[in-house]
Amino acid sequence: IEWMIETATKRYPLLLGDGAARELPSLLRSLACPPGTKLFIITDDTVAPLYLDEVRATLAAAEYDVYAYIIPSGEAAKSFDNYYACQTAAIKCGLDRRSVIVALGGGVVGDLAGFVAATYMRGIRYIQMPTTLLAHDSAVGGKVAINHPLGKNMIGAFHQPEAVVYDTSFLRTLPERELRSGFAEVIKHALIRDRRFYDWLRAEIKTLADLRGEKLAYCIEKGIDIKASVVREDEKETGVRAHLNFGHTLGHALESELGYGALTHGEAVAVGMLFAVFVSERFYGRSFAEHRLADWFAGYGFPVSLPAAVQTRRLLEKMKGDKKAYAGTVRMVLLCEIGDVEVVELEDDNLLTWLDEFSR
Ligand code: NAD
Ligand code: ZN
Incomplete structure (x- = not known):
């Protein structure tokens, strides 16, 4: 192609x-x-x-x-x-x-x-x-x-x-762990932009073993297509390109806090996406429970909670240093619907509470 x-x-x-x-x-x-x-x-x-x-x-x-x-x-x-x-x-x-x-x-x-x-x-x-x-x-x-x-x-x-x-x-x-890592970004692309692709993933990729041949090729094509369409709209991240950071505010904080390489990028982003959904539920007062996202992620072998050793206050500090933050205010990409996200400013106190609740 x-x-x-x-x-x-x-x-x-x-x-x-x-x-x-x-x-x-x-x-x-x-x-x-x-x-x-x-x-x-x-x-x-x-x-x-x-x-x-x-x-x-x-x-x-x-x-x-x-x-x-x-x-x-x-x-x-x-x-x-x-x-x-x-x-x-x-x-x-x-x-x-x-x-x-x-x-x-x-x-x-x-x-x-x-x-x-x-x-x-x-x-x-x-x-x-x-x-x-x-x-x-x-x-x-x-x-x-x-x-x-x-x-x-x-x-x-x-x-x-x-x-x-x-x-x-x-x-x-590619080793299985790296296939899994890359699949996190495929899931991200579906969650932020494409409900139909999300439904397809849920139906067709039951386990990592399904990620080969034509199905793998389809995931790559869809992922590139979504990525390219976002970049076409907004090359320098003044708008929608920030949506690609779904799961990355906490994900990047985890990678840097745990030491680069402790988690793969995709593993960190997977936990970060689950946290973003957790925050979305509280921020919008709605529930994504029916989707059982944590179970879905766990089925591929992703970590689905914060590592025990990590301190939430330190994560918050790292999140405040994220490139999307302005003047120390954390801006996170939240899930409005499956396939639709937006960037929202969050207060430190709320975030720390949610990080603590999420880590329980
Ligand atoms: P990576 O480059 O470290 O590759 C993962 C591992 O697989 C490495 O050990 C590598 O040696 C090995 N490997 C690579 N190709 C292989 C192959 N064909 N067969 C066997 N082993 C192979 O990591 P990655 O997961 O590809 O990329 C993660 C990085 O990408 C992170 O630093 C992340 O921040 C960055 N990233 C950047 C963007 C961007 O827009 N620039 C977007 C997403 C992620
Ligand atoms: Zn990434």
Whole structure:
């Protein structure tokens, strides 16, 4: 499948399907990257032994000048140190303004490599090659960032890729925990925007084992479609794009509070979505009990409550530092109906009470 992602500032192609990586050379030529262009692949040490040789060989056979830099795998790698190390390697390889960075990996590689591209020589081009289910979300839309010990994704940029090449055959090696993590964002896309897709998920994806073949492909397509439609409306998050943060206000606070990598991003977001629903019920005075969302999530193996060790007051402080908060007032995405959300300002006292109730 090939489709165009459109934002206010840019249109770029997305290739999706088994074997999409083989289309890379022809895609590059269509993007005015002639053979001889320096390509700098950033990947991690789990993905590299699986797919780096294959991608490198495809590009080298088309006479591109290919370099690679390998970071450790895992959320902790989305750090300033690795960002700096990538920049150093890029300078040593002599990348220039016509060079292209290739982000081969999950959301960690995509966010880090994208931020390297956004800032190297004030910004060069890059291509997203997602290798996780989660990256159906992270590879589209141009948000790139690294973490700060004090807050998730605190240092970053908006920098759209030249293209997204999503070779779904790469997903076959994805461990179950990572499939689950990515599925959290699929669920998020359904909950914020698409009641019919939500109903389909409830009927068709009973367990994680159902997430393969055509059903997996459908989840990826729907997820990208919803993500792309939000980004088309609001590239720089002045409005509806904030809806994509459903579950992320608490989710990001948890990731940073527990130490990056303790929970996967999707696990943290799953708990965060359940908390957002819990708050929605109290804020709007209505109930989503009939949907039994916690049971549904638990059936996939998601955590459905706060880890015992975590202090709610510290979580609240982290939530106040979230990028959606203004002047220290937490703004959360709440569920109005399945498929419909809005951003709401919440008072600290209420939030702390609800965090305490939720943690019981
Ligand atoms: P990840 O990149 O760490 O990948 C998860 C794990 O799977 C890693 O250990 C990785 O080495 C391994 N892996 C990757 N591809 C594999 C494959 N094909 N086979 C086997 N193992 C493979 O994490 P992720 O879940 O892909 O992404 C999470 C990150 O994405 C978070 O940092 C999150 O903040 C970010 N994110 C960004 C956006 C955005 O809009 N920029 C959106 C959502 C999430
Ligand atoms: Zn996310």
